[in-house]
Amino acid sequence: MESLSPAGIGPAGIVPQPSKSPLRSSSSGTWMASAQQPIQSLRTTGSKSLRICAEQKASGCSSIDFSDPDWKTKFQEDFARRFAIPHLKDVFPDAPAFPSTFCLKSRAPPPVLEDFAGVYPSDEKWNGYINNNDRVLLKVIHYSSPTSAGAECIDPGCTWVEQWVHRAGPREEIYFKPEEVKAAIVTCGGLCPGLNDVIRQIVITLEIYGVKKIVGIPFGYRGFRDDEISEMPLSRRVVQNVHLSGGSLLGVSRGGPSIPEIVDSMEEKGINMLFVLGGNGTHAGADAIHNECRKRQMKVAVVGVPKTIDNDILHMDKTFGFDTAVEEAQRAINSAYIEAHSAYHAIGVVKLMGRSSGFIAMQASLASGQIDICLIPEVPFNLHGPHGVLTHLKHLIETKKSAVICVAEGAGQNLVQQTNAKDASGNVVLGDIGVHIQQEIKKYFKEMGVAADVKYIDPTYMIRAVRANASDGILCTVLGQNAVHGAFAGYSGITVGICNTHYVYLPIPEVISYPKVVDPNSRMWHRCLTSTGQPDFV
Numbered sequence: 001m002e003s004l005s006p007a008g009i010g011p012a013g014i015v016p017q018p019s020k021s022p023l024r025s026s027s028s029g030t031w032m033a034s035a036q037q038p039i040q041s042l043r044t045t046g047s048k049s050l051r052i053c054a055e056q057k058a059s060g061c062s063s064i065d066f067s068d069p070d071w072k073t074k075f076q077e078d079f080a081r082r083f084a085i086p087h088l089k090d091v092f093p094d095a096p097a098f099p100s101t102f103c104l105k106s107r108a109p110p111p112v113l114e115d116f117a118g119v120y121p122s123d124e125k126w127n128g129y130i131n132n133n134d135r136v137l138l139k140v141i142h143y144s145s146p147t148s149a150g151a152e153c154i155d156p157g158c159t160w161v162e163q164w165v166h167r168a169g170p171r172e173e174i175y176f177k178p179e180e181v182k183a184a185i186v187t188c189g190g191l192c193p194g195l196n197d198v199i200r201q202i203v204i205t206l207e208i209y210g211v212k213k214i215v216g217i218p219f220g221y222r223g224f225r226d227d228e229i230s231e232m233p234l235s236r237r238v239v240q241n242v243h244l245s246g247g248s249l250l251g252v253s254r255g256g257p258s259i260p261e262i263v264d265s266m267e268e269k270g271i272n273m274l275f276v277l278g279g280n281g282t283h284a285g286a287d288a289i290h291n292e293c294r295k296r297q298m299k300v301a302v303v304g305v306p307k308t309i310d311n312d313i314l315h316m317d318k319t320f321g322f323d324t325a326v327e328e329a330q331r332a333i334n335s336a337y338i339e340a341h342s343a344y345h346a347i348g349v350v351k352l353m354g355r356s357s358g359f360i361a362m363q364a365s366l367a368s369g370q371i372d373i374c375l376i377p378e379v380p381f382n383l384h385g386p387h388g389v390l391t392h393l394k395h396l397i398e399t400k401k402s403a404v405i406c407v408a409e410g411a412g413q414n415l416v417q418q419t420n421a422k423d424a425s426g427n428v429v430l431g432d433i434g435v436h437i438q439q440e441i442k443k444y445f446k447e448m449g450v451a452a453d454v455k456y457i458d459p460t461y462m463i464r465a466v467r468a469n470a471s472d473g474i475l476c477t478v479l480g481q482n483a484v485h486g487a488f489a490g491y492s493g494i495t496v497g498i499c500n501t502h503y504v505y506l507p508i509p510e511v512i513s514y515p516k517v518v519d520p521n522s523r524m525w526h527r528c529l530t531s532t533g534q535p536d537f538v
C-alpha cells in the first residue's frame, strides 16, 4: 500500500485552543468517548461533544490517549494507513510496471500498440502525470472550538490535524499492458443522472490507453450470472451519444449473485479491470469482489465510481447526479408553489428522495426559496401538538394564505407504519411520509372546520431519470477518466471522488462505513432554516 507519513502541523498563526469540551477524560487521560453508541443516536442529540464522539467512532480512534504528547502523530500515521489505497504490488510484489500509454502529447491518433513493439510512447518530460506521493487535504477548516458551527473535532481542543488523501489522475507507470486488458463496466442500484456520462468517459479513456476489449455487464451485478444476459461490447462509437439521455445504457438492478459467483464469472469472461458504478451497497460489493480477487491471486483492478443522488457517500463534496437532482427538483417545487398560491388556502407538499440523508430536500429548498417547511431524516419533528408542523401550517395559512412543504422520503419514519419489508438489495422499504403528511393535513384542517386544499407531488422517478446537467457532466467526465487512470496505475479496491474541489482516490471501506448525513448543526442546515423561517417542530 502507498501511504504518506504525517506531515506538518497547522496553519501559521492558529494556535490550538485548550479543551473546553464537556467530555471528560479518565484518570489515565484516555479519551472516554463512548464508541459503542451508534452514529445515528450520537448525531441526533445535537451535542457538540458527541459530534466528536461520532468522528472518533468513524475513524476508529476511540482509544486515543490525548495525554500522550505524540497522539497527533499517531493519529496521522493511523489515518495514512486507513486511507492508503490498495495496490496490485501488495499482492504481487514483482508485478512489472510499464511506461504509460496515456500520453496526450505524443499520442498519434489513434494509438496502434503493435507499432511500439513493447515500448510505449511515454514522454518523461511531459508534466501531465500525477506523482504517486501527491496528496489532497481532506479537511480544510480549522475549527478553533467544538462549539463552532459544524465543527468536526478529533480531540476536545479541536486541534488542527492535517489529514491527507491520495490525488487522482494518470501515472507515468502503469501495471497493465493495454492489449492484455479486458475491461468491464457495471451499473448497480437505482438510476442516477450521469451514469451514461461516466460509462462514456470510461470507454473513451480506456481506448486512449489502447484497450480494445471493453464490455458492459447488463443490469447490475445480476448480469454476471444470468445466462440470458450477455455482455455488451463497448467502444467510443457505441457510447458517443449516450450522455444525451438519462438512465443507464447498461441497465441497473438490485440484488443479484453472491460475490464468489461474480468473481467466478469474471474469471470465465477473462475480466481483469472492473469499473463499478453504484452507491453504498454497490461499493460494499465492489470491495468484496476486490478482496475475493486478491484471495484467488487474480491480477485484477476493481475501481468504483460513487453514484447516488442521495449524496450519502462520505468524504466527498458531492456525488454525481446530486446537482442535477436538486435542479430538477426545482420544477416540482415550483409547480407545488404555483398550485398552492393559486388555490384558496392551499398547501403544496413535495416529497423528494433521500433514504437516510436529507441533502436533496435541504439544497432544493435553499435553491428554490419557495419552501416554508423542510423536513429531513436527520431532524426529528412532530406533526401534532403546539410545536408541531400542523400548528405552524395553520399559522402560515392564516398569515400567508398558502404554504409549501418539502419532505425527504426518509424523514419522520417514526410517524408512519413500518412494513419491515426489504428490497432485493436488503434496503429497508420506507413508509410513505409524503402521503401520511398529506392525509394528516387534510384531517387536521377538516376537524378545525377550516378550508384547506392539499396538492401533493411525488417527482421521485422523474428526477432520477433526467440526463446530467452541465456541472454533473463535468464531474462525471473527471470521475470516469480518473477511474481508468486508477486502474491502470495498479490500484484496486478504490473509489474516485471530489474533495475540496480536487479529485482523489479513496479506499472503499472508508467511504461507506456509514451514510453521510446532514449535520443539523452545520451552517448549511442553519441557512436552510433561515431561508424557510420554520421553527423547531419538537
Ligand SMILES: Nc1ncnc2c1ncn2[C@@H]1O[C@H](COP(=O)(O)OP(=O)(O)O)[C@@H](O)[C@H]1O
Residues within 6 Å of the ligand: 188, 189, 190, 220, 221, 222, 253, 254, 255, 256, 278, 279, 280, 281, 282, 283, 284, 285, 286, 288, 307, 308, 424, 425, 426, 427
Ligand atoms: N453489503 C453488500 N455486499 C455485497 N453486495 C451488496 C451489499 N449491499 C448491496 N449489495 C449489492 O449491490 C447492488 C446495489 O445495492 P443497492 O443498495 O441496491 O444500491 P446502491 O449501490 O445504490 O446503494 C445490489 O446488487 C446489491 O445486491
Ligand SMILES: O=P(O)(O)OC[C@H]1O[C@](O)(COP(=O)(O)O)[C@@H](O)[C@@H]1O
Residues within 6 Å of the ligand: 188, 189, 190, 191, 279, 280, 307, 308, 309, 310, 353, 354, 355, 409, 423, 464
Ligand atoms: O424505487 P427504487 O428503485 O428502489 O429506488 C428508490 C431509492 O433510490 C434512491 O434514490 C437512491 O438509492 P440508491 O443510491 O441505492 O440507488 C433512494 O433515495 C430511494 O430510496
Ligand SMILES: [Mg+2]
Residues within 6 Å of the ligand: 189, 279, 280, 281, 427
Ligand atoms: Mg444504497
